[in-house]
Amino acid sequence: MRRMESPVADGDRRVADARLRPFDVASRLTVPTRPRTTHAARRCPIATVAGSGTSTAQTLHFAESYVTEDLVLRTARSLAHEVGLEAVTAGAGAALRLLAAAGSARAVVEIGTGTGVSGVWLLRGMRADGVLTTIDVEVEHQRIARRIFTEAGFAAGRTRIITGRALDVLPRLADGAYDLVFVDAEATGFAACVDAALRLLRPGGVVALNGTLAGGRIGDPAARDVETVTVREAIKAIRESEHWIPALLPVGHGLLAAVKC
Numbered sequence: 001m002r003r004m005e006s007p008v009a010d011g012d013r014r015v016a017d018a019r020l021r022p023f024d025v026a027s028r029l030t031v032p033t034r035p036r037t038t039h040a041a042r043r044c045p046i047a048t049v050a051g052s053g054t055s056t057a058q059t060l061h062f063a064e065s066y067v068t069e070d071l072v073l074r075t076a077r078s079l080a081h082e083v084g085l086e087a088v089t090a091g092a093g094a095a096l097r098l099l100a101a102a103g104s105a106r107a108v109v110e111i112g113t114g115t116g117v118s119g120v121w122l123l124r125g126m127r128a129d130g131v132l133t134t135i136d137v138e139v140e141h142q143r144i145a146r147r148i149f150t151e152a153g154f155a156a157g158r159t160r161i162i163t164g165r166a167l168d169v170l171p172r173l174a175d176g177a178y179d180l181v182f183v184d185a186e187a188t189g190f191a192a193c194v195d196a197a198l199r200l201l202r203p204g205g206v207v208a209l210n211g212t213l214a215g216g217r218i219g220d221p222a223a224r225d226v227e228t229v230t231v232r233e234a235i236k237a238i239r240e241s242e243h244w245i246p247a248l249l250p251v252g253h254g255l256l257a258a259v260k261c
């Protein structure tokens with residue numbers, strides 16, 4: 001009579017067999033080989049997309065509108081337009097929110113409140129108990145921003161709105177007490193604001209400068225206007241400084257972000 005074996009016993013034997021024949025086991029783990037392809041056919045998929053005729057403008061537009069703005073942000077943006085200000089783009093705003101969230105930012109300094117577009121993006125990335133200290137010379141811009149912050153649902157205690165010139169106000173802020181410093185005012189103040197940021201930030205904190213593509217002229221060696229030269233010198237100094245780990249993000253009008261070492 002044929003002896004019946006339990007499935008367990010069968011399984012045990014298969015394991016034992018596998019131990020005795022290690023090469024058989026190894027062969028089962030081998031990744032199946034695929035037919036050889038030509039060098040051209042093995043191109044990176046991204047390169048294939050770029051070569052398929054999608055325009056740079058279309059791609060940038062997609063990236064800018066990837067994260068959409070709600071009614072509060074659209075209102076703040078349209079008010080900025082009415083008073084003649086250029087607020088951060090949605091792409092730059094999303095990058096600011098990301099930087100604030102990645103650093104679990106609790107204390108942020110913003111130079112250039114405007115009508116509150118960038119402020120709302122920053123607050124939405126910060127910790128729930130975080131405070132945005134935002135500075136602007138124009139009290140009228142800040143009056144609008146204050147309303148926008150309220151409309152966005154932020155309690156008054158979440159913002160510290162200071163009216164004044166950045167270079168007069170920044171010396172009053174505490175050393176090493178901030179996680180993020182965002183600069184969105186005149187380019188001529190960039191270098192001084194970066195010096196201030198180095199003092200204000202904790203190690204690992206981030207400075208971000210908006211407008212660092214200088215209206216698209218930054219990479220043009222023939223562009224020698226004051227704004228372009230000023231931006232060029234400021235971002236070069238950051239790149240060459242041992243105090244910063246920088247990246248120039250091509251979102252909006254160019255967002256240079258640098259981590260304090």
Ligand SMILES: C[S@@+](CC[C@H](N)C(=O)[O-])C[C@H]1O[C@@H](n2cnc3c(N)ncnc32)[C@H](O)[C@@H]1O
Nearest residue numbers: 087088112114117118136137138165166184185
């Ligand atoms: C481009 S707007 C800021 C827009 C704002 N960050 C946003 O995205 O909604 C620049 C702002 O910087 C302010 N500003 C210009 N020079 C300044 C300075 N030296 N100190 C403080 N604020 C300044 C202007 O009044 C203006 O409101």
